[in-house]
Amino acid sequence: MSKAVLMRILLALTMVSSMVLAGCGGLRDSRVNPANWFGKSVSRPVAAGPSETVNPLIPVKEESIFRRNKTEVYDGTPVDQITDLRIERTRDGAIIRVTGLSTRQGAFDVRLVSDSKGEPVNGVLSYKLMALQPDNTPQGPAVARTLHAAEFISTQTLAEARTIVVTGARNERRSTR
Numbered sequence: 001m002s003k004a005v006l007m008r009i010l011l012a013l014t015m016v017s018s019m020v021l022a023g024c025g026g027l028r029d030s031r032v033n034p035a036n037w038f039g040k041s042v043s044r045p046v047a048a049g050p051s052e053t054v055n056p057l058i059p060v061k062e063e064s065i066f067r068r069n070k071t072e073v074y075d076g077t078p079v080d081q082i083t084d085l086r087i088e089r090t091r092d093g094a095i096i097r098v099t100g101l102s103t104r105q106g107a108f109d110v111r112l113v114s115d116s117k118g119e120p121v122n123g124v125l126s127y128k129l130m131a132l133q134p135d136n137t138p139q140g141p142a143v144a145r146t147l148h149a150a151e152f153i154s155t156q157t158l159a160e161a162r163t164i165v166v167t168g169a170r171n172e173r174r175s176t177r
């Protein structure tokens with residue numbers, strides 16, 4: 001078989017396989033696709049039962065000498081440096097991903113804390129990167145001191161914000177649209 005005939009056969013096979021692959025898009029809505037096997041959900045009314053004023057899924061608050069006030073106090077301190085800030089768009093808003101570097105290794109319970117309760121002030125949405133940081137651990141390499149935190153922002157909050165600022169102990173990072 002000559003090279004020219006072999007090239008023509010390969011070209012024909014390539015064209016046929018690309019056309020078959022392009023036709024696979026029609027299988028998205030067919031019953032062959034396993035994602036469509038259960039079909040769409042249907043809403044039905046629920047039979048009315050006895051009316052109760054207490055929701056059994058929500059526990060009743062109990063006061064005792066062991067369980068007093070459940071307000072949480074967070075004793076985190078600002079992380080030394082903010083090394084990276086990324087805002088990743090999602091369908092329902094955005095995710096703020098922050099990478100920081102603490103002065104010592106062993107930091108834990110890393111949080112993005114907002115002074116304005118997650119609401120933009122004059123178009124600026126500001127956060128502080130905080131962590132619980134022990135004083136008695138070695139400094140260690142930068143890889144051991146790297147911290148990550150993320151926070152979700154809804155589309156409504158994102159529409160009011162033009163700038164997102166994350167502050168650490170020594171620097172801040174900002175992203176502007």
